[in-house]
Amino acid sequence: MWKEVEPAPADAILGLTEIFKKDSNPQKVNLGVGVYKDDQGSTPILKCIKTAEKRLVETQKTKGYLPISGDPSYAANVQKLLFGAESEVISSNRAMTIHSPGGTGALRVGADLLKQFNPDAKLWVSSPTWANHKGIFSAAKFEIKDYPYYNSETKDVDFDAMRATLESIPAGDIVLLHVCCHNPTGVDLSDAQWDQVVSIAKSKGWIPFLDFAYQGFGSSIEKDRSAVEKFAATGVDLFIASSFSKNLGLYNERTGALTMVSPTASEATVAMSHLKKIIRVNYSNPPAHGGLAASAVLSDSALYDQWVEEVAEMRERIKAMRTKLVDGLVERGVEGDFSFIKSQRGMFSFSGLSDETVEWLRENKSIYVVKGGRINLAGLTSSNMDYVCDSIAEALKA
Numbered sequence: 545m546w547k548e549v550e551p552a553p554a555d556a557i558l559g560l561t562e563i564f565k566k567d568s569n570p571q572k573v574n575l576g577v578g579v580y581k582d583d584q585g586s587t588p589i590l591k592c593i594k595t596a597e598k599r600l601v602e603t604q605k606t607k608g609y610l611p612i613s614g615d616p617s618y619a620a621n622v623q624k625l626l627f628g629a630e631s632e633v634i635s636s637n638r639a640m641t642i643h644s645p646g647g648t649g650a651l652r653v654g655a656d657l658l659k660q661f662n663p664d665a666k667l668w669v670s671s672p673t674w675a676n677h678k679g680i681f682s683a684a685k686f687e688i689k690d691y692p693y694y695n696s697e698t699k700d701v702d703f704d705a706m707r708a709t710l711e712s713i714p715a716g717d718i719v720l721l722h723v724c725c726h727n728p729t730g731v732d733l734s735d736a737q738w739d740q741v742v743s744i745a746k747s748k749g750w751i752p753f754l755d756f757a758y759q760g761f762g763s764s765i766e767k768d769r770s771a772v773e774k775f776a777a778t779g780v781d782l783f784i785a786s787s788f789s790k791n792l793g794l795y796n797e798r799t800g801a802l803t804m805v806s807p808t809a810s811e812a813t814v815a816m817s818h819l820k821k822i823i824r825v826n827y828s829n830p831p832a833h834g835g836l837a838a839s840a841v842l843s844d845s846a847l848y849d850q851w852v853e854e855v856a857e858m859r860e861r862i863k864a865m866r867t868k869l870v871d872g873l874v875e876r877g878v879e880g881d882f883s884f885i886k887s888q889r890g891m892f893s894f895s896g897l898s899d900e901t902v903e904w905l906r907e908n909k910s911i912y913v914v915k916g917g918r919i920n921l922a923g924l925t926s927s928n929m930d931y932v933c934d935s936i937a938e939a940l941k942a
């Protein structure tokens with residue numbers, strides 16, 4: 545069956561990690577994959593999760609299936625996190641949430657639902673965007689279009705161009721927006737710019753699909769959700785894919801959520817009924833462990849407070865690495881201004897390193913950066929910082 549078939553290319557990001565694992569250079573550094581590392585270079589299990597898991601193991605009585613939409617308390621906790629506990633969206637039952645296998649699963653089942661009821665719609669993504677966005681929506685048979693986002697000259701959002709395109713998008717099309725910590729650029733919209741985007745969505749009638757994979761990695765858990773609150777308040781149909789992979793460190797537990805907000809509670813119920821049908825024929829119901837552990841943290845005030853601190857620790861460590869990298873390059877007399885890296889947010893930075901430099905770093909220094917120059921700042925540590933700065937300086941001088 546496979547004799548005449550060409551192998552598929554490896555995933556641009558996960559494929560790089562496979563090559564990294566095989567690299568025998570003891571100084572190798574992985575700045576590719578979007579996984580948080582602590583200063584010792586490990587991806588820790590958060591303390592709040594460890595405690596929650598212990599409790600789960602002690603009290604759990606069954607491994608019976610969860611409902612198609614996941615544990616109801618998980619959905620309720622996710623909604624509080626997305627909108628704030630007092631939100632009108634929650635009290636009016638306009639939001640419906642399912643536990644999805646990661647943020648990726650949320651994007652995919654949301655895409656499938658939208659395709660079913662809006663078959664002619666196009667999907668609009670920022671230029672650039674996380675590579676898997678295009679993969680997921682293409683797999684769901686969407687035609688994909690770009691809206692301008694990043695200006696490589698100013699190292700900032702090209703908001704005028706973005707707004708002009710958003711104003712031209714027809715009603716019914718879907719616009720994917722990164723709520724915070726834009727992947728791969730690290731540049732986000734300001735509050736005032738979000739206000740404009742929200743009002744364009746409302747007046748033009750396109751459907752916002754918010755990707756919220758980094759809540760807490762920008763400014764704080766509460767501040768980072770500001771765009772979600774703004775959209776939810778408009779009363780338009782809205783999709784939100786959220787994920788606990790990064791902020792609760794639950795990468796391999798596949799713990800995400802799709803939340804659909806509708807103008808009325810009865811519409812939300814209809815949307816949910818169809819979403820469940822899509823899930824049933826896809827993965828039937830979600831894996832339980834991550835969702836139950838997340839829910840245990842979110843519903844216990846002591847564990848929640850501990851989580852807030854642990855997220856702040858991750859956020860602040862990444863910020864410190866940004867500063868050290870920029871200062872390290874300045875100290876080494878590297879040409880060019882890299883100070884923009886300090887003001888970007890989240891795990892990633894569009895470093896401005898060319899594909900040629902990226903290749904040189906991998907071949908000569910075993911430093912792995914994604915093609916396009918995206919660096920995961922969380923892969924930097926006090927131990928590898930000098931090596932990385934020296935290597936980038938050498939690469940740029942070469």
Ligand SMILES: Cc1ncc(COP(=O)(O)O)c(C=O)c1O
Pocket residue numbers: 578645646647648649674722727755756757787788789795799800
């Ligand atoms: C922008 C963005 N969206 C969604 C995801 C989905 O993450 P996961 O499926 O691991 O929860 C990621 C993960 O890297 C991401 O960067």
